[in-house]
Amino acid sequence: MSSNDIIVSLDIGTSKVRVIIGEVTNGAINIIGVGSADSEGIRKGAIVDIDQTVQSIRNAVDHAERMVGIEISDVYVGIQGNHIALQTNHGVVAVSNEDREIGEEDIERVLQAAKVVALPPEREIIGLVPKQFLVDGLDGISDPRGMIGVRLEVEATVITGAKTAIHNLMRCVEKAELQISGVILMSLASGQMALTKDEKNMGTVLVDVGAGSCTIAVFDQGNLVGTSTLPVGGEYVTNDISYGLRTQTEQAEKIKLKFGCSLVDDAAEDQKFKVMRMGSNVEKEFTQVDLANIIEPRMQEIFHLVRQEVRRMGFGDKVNGYVLTGGSVSMSGVLPLAQSELEATVRIAVPDYIGVRDPAYTSGVGMIQYVSRYMRVRSGGSPKKSAARKQGPTTSAPSKPGLFERLKNMFSEFI
Template sequence: MSSNDIIVSLDIGTSKVRAIIGEINNGTLQIIGVGSAESEGIRKGAIVDIDQTVHSIRNAIEHAERMVGIEISEVYVGITGNHIGLQSSHGVVAVSNEDREIGEEDIVRVLKAAEVIALPPEREIIDVVAKQYVVDGLHDIHDPRGMIGVRLEVDATIVTGAKTAIHNLLRCVEKAGLHVKDLVLMPLSGGQLALSKDEKVMGSVLVDVGAGATTISVFQEGTLTATSTLPIGGDFVTNDIAYGLRTMSDQAEKVKLKFGCAWIDEALEETTFKVTRIGSNVEKEFNQVFLANIIEPRVQEIFHLVKNEVKRLGFDDLPGGYILSGGTVSMPGVLKAAQAELQTSVRIAIPDFIGVRDPGFVSGVGVLHHVMRSIRPRSNNSGGAKKPSPRKAAPAETASKPGFIERMKNMFSEFI
């Protein structure tokens, strides 16, 4: 296996750190390895302990390395959180070639022109996502390469993040002995993987319910329009279970994973389990119906907050409905609870790859899918293990940012 065919994504979540290894063969992505480790040092999706997070990253990477038998040196890191912001921008350049044929260099220049915006000193540009290109007044062009024109414009979405959050994320990955090939916005990459073309065009909401946070991503007209993060997730269900059963959090988490049901009508009275109560060594028996009565109200509350947040963002009754992802939505009954609360079409997204057919892998696999789409038009090789070739950006996705790492280095100097 050639190392240039390997790409690796790193999904640092509140409950799990996942390293997913993908192999690209003739433009097709295959998942060949997954490393997972318990996440320490993350609270509600934010890094609160550098050393513990580094330890978790190393464990996940080592797990993935053992599975595939390669050494991972470079990763594409997924980023999300309530510090992420989207800002519209417009760039204009003159076509540089004498024959007026638009080339890759012109696309890079126009995306760089779109980056020229006023930003507060505490924020940093993470990515530039092209919504449409305009060639001499002709709109709705997604790939202008090879076209003849004099004036090239782009309507783009600038993805920005807080320097502190970006700095801490990069510091953790680099302290784990890895090189950050690029940062990838997980709401964007997850939507590319989980949503169909029609869903993105007509309008739909991707809801990623993680352990510590729920990320909401609104897609319209084929692109990411808005994103928001709520500090509530599966951990709140675990806390309710621990309180209701009067047991410890680690036992509550095990009970949730094995017997949890988010819809009371689907719970079974004959399904029973025992837990050790706090303050005694005596085990008490409960059934699944009792557990569902604890879980269902909290899950409905999560989706009630999601619905209100989507309305606050200015969207209502999107034709594409809601698409759910994240480890929490794999619990039985979550789909019915969501449908009852959201009162629209709801489905659960599952990656169609062997070994990762679980809603919790949407974000990590989405990063690989995004990278593959970005490099495919320019090169058959990619990066992730040993010495990968540099990432090349597709025109309708993101700009290739050779100055990104330099900006990060300059940012580091400001903090040190």
């Protein structure tokens, strides 16, 4: 296995840290390893304890390494949260070649020009997504390489985030003794996996319902045009079950995963389970209908808040459908409930790879697809050494610059 063909994604969520190892051969992706660990130190998608988060990352990485038998050294890290903002910017450069043929260097220069944007001191650029290129005024070009022209322009979406959140995330990954190959916005990565080209063009909302937060991403005319995060998710359902059945949270989570149903109408009266109640050593019996009566109002509220947020963002009339993903949508009854609450066409996106056929893995698999398609194309088509090396005796390599040194180099031209 060549190390050039390996991409590793790291998805740090509120309930789980997931590591996915993808092998790219001739453009096709195979998922060869998956590692997950309970997430400690994260609340509502934000890091609240660095040491616990580092341990969770190490556990997930160890799990994935044992599955495949390779040592992970570099990862692509997913980022999300309410601190993420999008803004449009324009870049213009003159084509440098004498024969006026647009090459990689010109594309790189025009993208760097689009990154020159005034930002408050507490914010930082995470990434840049080109909407379209223009060659001598001709618009609608997706890849200008090889074209002849004098003036190259780009219209791009600049993704920015809070420095504190970005640096804390990176600090955790580096403390877990991993190199960061890149930081990717989760909404973009999930959209890469979950949405078709037509869905991106016609106006679709991608809703990632996680444990601690619910991320909304609006796609229109092929681009990500809006993103928002709501501080509600599957954890709230678990807490409701814990209160309603008077049992411990850990027990409530297990009951939710095994017997949970989002619609009372779909729940079975004959599906019964026993619960050890707090302050007592006697088990009490409940039915799935009792459980659905607790879950349905909370899931209704989540989808109601999603719809309200999409309207607040100004996309209420432009939405042609919703696509759901994330660990909390795999519960039975979610789809019909979402359709009635959102009053639109709704489907659930599931990755179509062996070992990760679960909506919870959409972001991680999407990151691998995004890297293989976009983050390598601009480096000349040859895959960047990104992820792993076989276990065995290692030769000493020159030490890589630290995280803050690399960040300083990246952003020095904009400061």
